[in-house]
Amino acid sequence: MTFTELPPSVWDYTLETAAKLLNIAPSKTVPQTPYEIWYGKPASYKYLRVWGSSAYVKRLVGDKLDSRSSLCRFIRYPKETVGYYFYDPSEQKFLSRENAVFLKKGFPADSQRDEVLLEESSEEPQHDNATSFEPSVPTDGVPVLHR
Template sequence: MVWSMMSFTELPLSFWGYVLETAAKLLNMAPSKTVAQTPYQIWHGKPASYKYLRVWGSPAYVKRLVGDKLDSRSSLCRFVGYPYETAGYYFYDPSEQKVFISRNAVFLEKGFPADTQRERLPKYEWFTSKCTSYQVVK
């Protein structure tokens, strides 16, 4: 599960810990046939809420509180996890190379991860062009 989550993003391997925490959280929230309650339900005494779950590594526009009047009020970041101590999400800002917590974000999950995979595929233009001469290679 962790490896598949990492493979759909272009984030470096240093985010392995964030992926592991998110995968553990999701597995603890998942129902099981063998046990009547989820581990989350046993630990917290109430069923888990799934409404705040997001796709790991998805891009999001996060509202930033710093800046001038004419500066951009949001920056394009990546969702990297759920903090335990507060409500919100962990985001990674590639321009500042920092991880921070924020609640104010617009997630761009609609085409993710299919859009990013399509961009990573090599473009073979010679498939579509007509070949005028052939060359034998030994």
């Protein structure tokens, strides 16, 4: 949750989302999910999204020259309606919409914590002779590891 850069005031929606997922998830120990017991049919999984993921949500009002959508974060599923519940960080308010365009990349959006820089070392790694692997190169050029 800390990697989503959402304010702590929306973290309680994480528990609601987790409870919903547990109620529709199958289990080996119980033949039916709680959702199947309550509604008499299996749950659909096609609408599920990752908590905190970014999505473009259409604005309901605005001028002609304003952008028609805003970048929001998914925070929960509405209880009585179909759709999603979003947090708009630019306006600091909550939105409930049926449709949104979810981004496939960039989770969590605008986060620099995901980037890891790897540096090459010129030093030889230290190997223990008892557990080291000795690579051998066969005639076809593909290395094989032997113990």
